[in-house]
Every structure is written in structure tokens, then in C-alpha cells.
Amino acid sequence: MNYNTTFRHEHAESKSGHKLKQTRVDSIGDLVIKLRGIIKLKRVMKHLLFAPIIAAITLIFIVACSIDKSDKVIELQMADTDSDGYINLYDVDDDGDGLIEIRGIADFNMVRNNLDGTGMSSTRGQKGEIYGCGGGITLEGEPIDSCHGYELVADISLIDYAKWQPIGSCSANNECEDAFNAVFEGNGHTISDLSINIDRVAFGVGLFGAISPDSELRNIHVRNSMVVFEPEGEPYDVGILVGHARGAYIEGSSVVGGDIYTTAFDAGGLIGDGEGATVTYSYVDVGIIKGASEVGGLIGGGASSNILYSCASASIIYGKEEVGGLVGDGKNAMIISSYAVGDITKGETAVGDLAGEDQNINVKDSYTMENTQEFGCFEMISMDNLTPNIQLAENIR
Numbered sequence: 001m002n003y004n005t006t007f008r009h010e011h012a013e014s015k016s017g018h019k020l021k022q023t024r025v026d027s028i029g030d031l032v033i034k035l036r037g038i039i040k041l042k043r044v045m046k047h048l049l050f051a052p053i054i055a056a057i058t059l060i061f062i063v064a065c066s067i068d069k070s071d072k073v074i075e076l077q078m079a080d081t082d083s084d085g086y087i088n089l090y091d092v093d094d095d096g097d098g099l100i101e102i103r104g105i106a107d108f109n110m111v112r113n114n115l116d117g118t119g120m121s122s123t124r125g126q127k128g129e130i131y132g133c134g135g136g137i138t139l140e141g142e143p144i145d146s147c148h149g150y151e152l153v154a155d156i157s158l159i160d161y162a163k164w165q166p167i168g169s170c171s172a173n174n175e176c177e178d179a180f181n182a183v184f185e186g187n188g189h190t191i192s193d194l195s196i197n198i199d200r201v202a203f204g205v206g207l208f209g210a211i212s213p214d215s216e217l218r219n220i221h222v223r224n225s226m227v228v229f230e231p232e233g234e235p236y237d238v239g240i241l242v243g244h245a246r247g248a249y250i251e252g253s254s255v256v257g258g259d260i261y262t263t264a265f266d267a268g269g270l271i272g273d274g275e276g277a278t279v280t281y282s283y284v285d286v287g288i289i290k291g292a293s294e295v296g297g298l299i300g301g302g303a304s305s306n307i308l309y310s311c312a313s314a315s316i317i318y319g320k321e322e323v324g325g326l327v328g329d330g331k332n333a334m335i336i337s338s339y340a341v342g343d344i345t346k347g348e349t350a351v352g353d354l355a356g357e358d359q360n361i362n363v364k365d366s367y368t369m370e371n372t373q374e375f376g377c378f379e380m381i382s383m384d385n386l387t388p389n390i391q392l393a394e395n396i397r
């Protein structure tokens with residue numbers, strides 16, 4: 001019997017006038033229940049009374065925090081961090097290092113509009129905003145554009161770009177006048193959910209389609225990618241980070257999680273065609289890399305490339321000719337302290353666990369591992385954990 005039914009019971013009895021006292025005295029249990037009910041009600045009332053006070057305090061706290069935060073944002077925007085005369089709000093290079101800050105996907109998508117990295121442009125081929133690209137002021141009062149690239153200051157997800165268009169391109173095989181021609185510093189940030197699906201013949205497909213011999217990609221970490229590029233005809237140069245990167249410099253970058261399905265020549269987890277490129281402290285850890293020929297875990301076409309302190313792991317790499325765990329075409333390449341830990345490399349001719357084509361290759365302190373399940377590339381590089389089941393690369397070919 002709860003408080004209300006007890007009350008109704010007593011009220012009904014009092015009308016007849018004779019059982020009221022007996023009911024109150026006899027039912028000590030009811031009394032206890034009634035008291036509990038009153039206490040419970042008081043507690044509820046107490047909570048109801050305090051609820052608006054708690055809500056008000058919470059609101060004041062949230063408002064105070066947001067005022068504090070927006071104050072800080074405004075303060076930062078109004079500051080001139082690099083003392084170049086442009087407050088950060090208008091300065092495209094706040095810290096004055098010559099690299100334009102990329103704060104999100106909208107900024108990143110604009111990189112394709114100024115491939116020389118001299119300004120931030122929303123229109124293709126235009127220089128765009130150059131204020132604060134810190135080289136001082138010309139006699140005419142114009143800022144001297146001394147920016148020479150971009151830098152990530154946040155992680156980026158490409159989840160809303162179902163078909164990413166690569167940044168920079170070649171018009172034909174090895175004719176790459178529209179290549180990215182600047183520095184891109186990732187600052188260790190990730191670019192995730194890359195999805196490429198191109199059904200026409202192209203020459204340079206990846207997050208970056210093509211980069212010039214003078215360009216540099218540094219400390220960029222690509223995660224969770226799917227690259228499908230299987231057009232009719234004879235396409236070339238597919239890599240998850242960059243398709244065409246002849247003679248370029250790539251440092252401290254990685255590709256983890258992803259597959260490549262292509263009918264293109266020169267397909268690699270990091271770089272498609274990296275002839276003469278230099279790759280240092282970089283690694284790939286992906287699933288399937290399927291290409292036509294010159295297919296490699298790190299670089300597909302890697303003739304005369306320099307690969308240092310790098311590693312590739314893929315569950316299966318296959319193509320027709322020149323298929324390698326680290327590099328497909330490795331002729332005249334220099335490979336130092338680098339590893340391939342792929343499970344399977346498959347092809348018809350020139351297939352190798354480290355390099356497919358290895359004519360005149362120069363390999364030093366480089367290895368392949370049979371057991372990929374125990375160690376990924378990252379562990380290999382970071383721990384330098386060389387176990388007995390590692391075989392010297394020279395012995396494998």
C-alpha cells in the first residue's frame with residue numbers, strides 16, 4: 001500500500017466515524033510506509049528545487065568556457081604570430097615557415113589550384129591569397145610570395161569524397177607538366193578514407209596524382225584507402241600516396257590499410273612510378289596490390305631510386321612482370337636498411353621478395369621476413385627487431 005492508497009483508506013473510514021483511530025493505531029506498518037512516502041516526496045521536491053539551480057550553474061559554466069574559448073580564438077586570430085605585419089586572420093602562413101597552413105578538407109582540396117604552393121587559391125591556375133607568405137613587401141607595396149608549399153595542421157578525412165580526384169597529373173606517360181611542384185609537410189597528421197575510382201586512362205593516380213622532381217612529401221600518414229583504376233587501354237603510375245613521383249623526395253610517410261586494384265603499369269603501395277626518387281623512413285602496410293607490371297609493396301617502378309630505412313608489408317602483391325615485396329623494378333636502385341615483410345608476391349617473370357627486377361641493384365642491410373603476422377613494418381623500423389627468421393636479401397634472390 002502506498003502513501004496515496006493509505007490516505008484514501010483513512011479518509012473513507014473517517015466518514016463512518018468509528019474505525020479511524022483503530023486504523024491509525026493498528027497499522028504501524030502503514031505509518032512507516034506513509035513516513036517513507038513523505039520522505040521520498042521531500043527528496044523528490046528537494047531534487048526538483050535543486051534541478052534549476054544545477055542547470056543554471058551548468059549553463060553559466062558552459063557559457064563561461066565558450067566565452068573563454070572564443071576569446072582565445074579571437075585573440076589568436078588577431079595576433080601576428082610571425083610578426084610579418086599580417087594578423088593570423090589574413091595570414092595564409094601564420095608561423096612564417098613558407099608553408100601555407102591546411103586546416104581541413106576544404107583547404108586541402110584547394111592545393112590542386114596552386115600546384116607551386118605559392119598561395120591559397122579557390123580557382124584553378126590562380127595564385128590566390130598570398131598575404132603573409134612572409135618575404136616582405138615589394139616597392140609597389142605587394143607582398144613577395146615566398147611560400148613554397150603547404151603544411152597540415154589537422155587530421156583530414158576524405159570520407160565525403162567518394163571519388164577523390166588526385167592532386168597534380170600527367171597528360172601522357174611521363175609528361176607531367178601539371179605535377180604538384182612544392183613541399184607538402186604533413187606534420188605527422190593523417191589523411192584517412194581515401195577512395196579513388198577512375199574509369200578512364202590516366203597517368204598518375206593516388207592521393208597525389210603526380211609530383212615533380214623538385215617536390216617533397218614529408219610526414220604524411222595515409223590511412224584506410226581503396227584505389228580502383230582499371231580502365232580500358234594502357235594506364236600508368238598508381239600509388240596510394242602518389243602515382244608519379246620521378247626524382248621526388250619522400251620522407252617519414254606511411255600508408256596503412258588499403259588495397260590497389262589496377263590494370264596500370266607501375267603500381268606501388270606508396271608510389272607508382274618512383275624512378276630516381278628518394279624515399280626515407282617510410283612504410284606501407286596494406287592488403288592487396290594488384291597491377292599490370294612493375295608492381296611493388298613500396299614502389300612499383302623504382303629504377304635508380306634510393307630507398308632508405310623503409311619497409312613494405314602487403315598480404316599479396318601481384319602482376320605479370322617485375323613484382324617485388326619492396327620494389328617492382330629495382331634496377332640500379334640503392335636499398336639501405338629497408339625491409340619487405342609481404343606474405344606473397346606473384347608474377348610470371350622477375351619476381352622477388354624484396355625486388356622484382358634487380359639488375360645492378362645495390363642492397364645493404366636490407367631484409368625480408370617470412371612471418372608477417374608477428375611484426376609489421378612499423379615495428380620493424382621502430383624496434384629494429386631483427387629475429388632469426390630474417391634472411392639477408394642477397395640470399396633470397
Ligand SMILES: [Ca+2]
Nearest residue numbers: 082084086091
Ligand atoms: Ca603574420
Ligand SMILES: [Ca+2]
Nearest residue numbers: 093095097099
Ligand atoms: Ca606555415
Ligand SMILES: [Ca+2]
Nearest residue numbers: 091093096132
Ligand atoms: Ca606569415
